[in-house]
Amino acid sequence: MVKICCIGAGYVGGPTMAVIALKCPAIEVVVVDISFARINAWNSDQLPIYEPGLDDVVKQCRGRNLFFSTEVEKHVQEAEIIFVSVNTPTKTRGLGAGKAADLTYWESAARMIADVAKSDKIVVEKSTVPVKTAEAIEKILTHNSKGINYQILSNPEFLAEGTAIQDLFNPDRVLIGGRETPEGKKAVQALKKVYAQWVPEDRILTTNLWSAELSKLAANAFLAQRISSVNAISALCEATGANIAEVAYSVGKDSRIGPKFLNASVGFGGSCFQKDILNLVYICECNGLPEVANYWKQVIKINDYQKNRFVNRVVSSMFNTVSGKKIAVLGFAFKKDTGDTRETPAIDVCKGLLGDKAAISIYDPQVSEDQIQRDLAMNKFDWDHPIHLQPLSPTTVKQVAVTWDAYEATKGAHGVCILTEWDEFKELNYQKIYDNMQKPAFLFDGRNVVDPEKLRAIGFVVYAIGKPLDPWLKDLPAVA
Ligand SMILES: NC(=O)C1=CN([C@@H]2O[C@H](COP(=O)(O)OP(=O)(O)OC[C@H]3O[C@@H](n4cnc5c(N)ncnc54)[C@H](O)[C@@H]3O)[C@@H](O)[C@H]2O)C=CC1
Ligand SMILES: O=C(O)[C@H]1O[C@H](OP(=O)(O)OP(=O)(O)OC[C@H]2O[C@@H](n3ccc(=O)[nH]c3=O)[C@H](O)[C@@H]2O)[C@H](O)[C@@H](O)[C@@H]1O
Structure with missing residues (x-):
């Protein structure tokens, strides 16, 4: 069974992974977060976010092939595909304060992946990030890679709140950016296969990494x-x-x-x-x-x-x-x-x-x-x-x-x-x-x-x- 782990159980991580679990019963999806309160809520009848249709989707797959956990390292270690959907706030201090994206949470997630991984991983940028972030993430992951092969993909999310489930069921497009190397192309295909379970092929766009990152900001x-x-x-x-x-x-x-x-x-x-x-x-x-x-x-x-x-x-x-x-x-x-x-x-x-x-x-x-x-x-x-x-x-x-x-x-x-x-x-x-x-x-x-x-x-x-x-x-x- 393919294993997916998503770091960040927020407005994007939660609904997106719930829909992947619903549409891909053969994939095990674990959503992890550092917030105990959030994970407890995802495991309860009172979900941490209000989103029409979400309760239904979660009820259908939670405990089957959808799990919410605070055991971040364990699930990262076991997964083949890791989505990172953590906060990317505006910086409030220092260089670029009031404008630039603060990648603290992204960086700490990437360092944690590098620390605990024991097998090859596809790391997917789900958060909205500045163009060229994948290059920085790649450096963090490969700096001390212990021979592990990482492929970074950019797969920005276009859902809007209030219609998230509808948007995920029937997206205008799914965008996947990757390296134009044979390994990069293979990783793109692996992620494309997941979405192809329910999204028509002509709506799954594949581009280079920088186009995918920039398209999200531009949209x-x-x-x-x-x-x-x-x-x-x-x-x-x-x-x-x-x-x-x-x-x-x-x-x-x-x-x-x-x-x-x-x-x-x-x-x-x-x-x-x-x-x-x-x-x-x-x-x-x-x-x-x-x-x-x-x-x-x-x-x-x-x-x-x-x-x-x-x-x-x-x-x-x-x-x-x-x-x-x-x-x-x-x-x-x-x-x-x-x-x-x-x-x-x-x-x-x-x-x-x-x-x-x-x-x-x-x-x-x-x-x-x-x-x-x-x-x-x-x-x-x-x-x-x-x-x-x-x-x-x-x-x-x-x-x-x-x-x-x-x-x-x-x-x-x-x-x-x-x-x-x-x-x-x-x-x-x-x-x-x-x-x-x-x-x-x-x-x-x-x-x-x-x-x-x-x-x-x-x-x-x-x-x-x-x-x-x-x-x-x-x-x-x-x-x-
Ligand atoms: N809210 C939305 O409708 C959309 C958001 N996005 C992007 O997705 C990203 C996430 O947004 P939201 O889901 O709204 O944020 P959120 O704040 O709801 O969720 C982020 C979660 O990540 C967790 N987190 C932070 N650092 C972590 C770490 N190192 N390890 C584990 N968990 C960690 C936080 O505890 C939080 O629960 C942002 O980059 C945002 O720009 C993209 C499309 C739509
Ligand atoms: O990156 C994101 O977070 C998301 O941002 C928006 O989604 P969202 O912010 O959830 O909601 P929108 O429907 O876009 O509304 C944003 C704001 O614009 C306002 N709005 C929207 C439409 C309009 O015609 N007029 C207007 O004032 C809304 O009331 C709301 O305050 C985009 O629509 C999503 O595609 C994108 O994924």
Whole structure:
């Protein structure tokens, strides 16, 4: 039986390996992690991440050919193929701080593999890494190889959270990069054989190592760029009376542009877009390409601008101060159908409102109070380090309350901010919410989930990203 080991039982390692185990019953898959809490959760009925369809897949194969363990070295030693899916945070100190990828966790995984291996291994980069990382990993592995043959492959992951299982079952493409030597080609074929169990052959792309590594960074940069592009246009819509929904629809109808990823929002979040673009920017700078670096940097700048613009709209609409006012925040996750809050725009919006001394009441169907308090207390980029290295009981932010009900969160509030596009927010009884709020009652829709006209008919003052402005806001100065 072929044995696969995956180092890192996170959002990528867990679901990816569960799907490999499901689709390849003849392969034994062990997912290992240094976090006992994470592995315990993977072995329980309460999985450590919320992902539609994941419970089902895990239930079908856990204990059969899918295992979760903290015995990292044992399983690394036994495996023929080792996926490495550990964190690759943005560096917070030293050379490249605030931009470059911190490869500490990757390096320690590679050194551990070199220390314990007793047979030939295929080592697969599953984490998103800078171009040329494979070269560094190769050096670590072969420096003291004891005659062991290592082949490094780049097999970046393209799943999106909230649709991970669907994406893994039916990927647009699987990308495998390897060395162009006979041994390299053999390793590529071995990994291709795994995916070919369920992915049509024409969707399995094989390239050289550097193309595979760079394609992942480029794909995320292109996706994020679309959001910043539509968000930039949303600001112009508000200034001119155009409607971003109509503009995005008309633009997306061009088959060369396409309709996806054109939803204007309060800004993109998630663990990767910002991190990967910063990483790309750093790589461009290191390669003497400042113009290219600045081009991509602008995608991040517009995203920050969009989040600031939203906070400024809230504060300026409410008589230029939210001090002591209750603001309800509906949605804290970075997108719907996930409990993940990494780099969620809600963090920046809440911090902005707290900076103006608002009292915030937050409701999200999948995010716990503990997580929200951690997020609001944590320094930038600190979240992307293994959980056991993060402070256990962070200081709680006193002006923040977390509720488990949207009606409770909005009761007595002066304003409501919708920051995640959860489906249930479309179905709320907004008349009831309005009746229980302070007047004038403000609603700021950062995800365009409500119909502004219907809410205005109830009596709300409504701001919706990129939509024609409420008469209330029209006379206020443009904000940026
Ligand atoms: N979250 C996502 O949707 C996607 C993430 N990626 C990339 O995949 C990589 C992992 O991301 P996530 O799964 O979201 O991170 P994560 O933080 O959920 O999981 C990483 C896991 O690795 C473990 N770990 C760290 N160092 C270790 C070591 N030396 N030995 C054993 N375990 C170790 C941590 O304890 C943690 O559980 C990143 O490079 C990310 O950019 C790529 C595509 C999608
Ligand atoms: O490398 C990664 O981590 C992954 O990053 C993204 O996946 P993810 O961050 O999980 O979620 P997305 O659906 O891409 O959404 C990212 C952010 O953009 C926002 N978004 C998305 C689309 C849109 O039209 N408008 C918009 O504001 C979302 O609300 C969310 O905050 C990519 O879509 C995946 O292909 C990639 O594998």
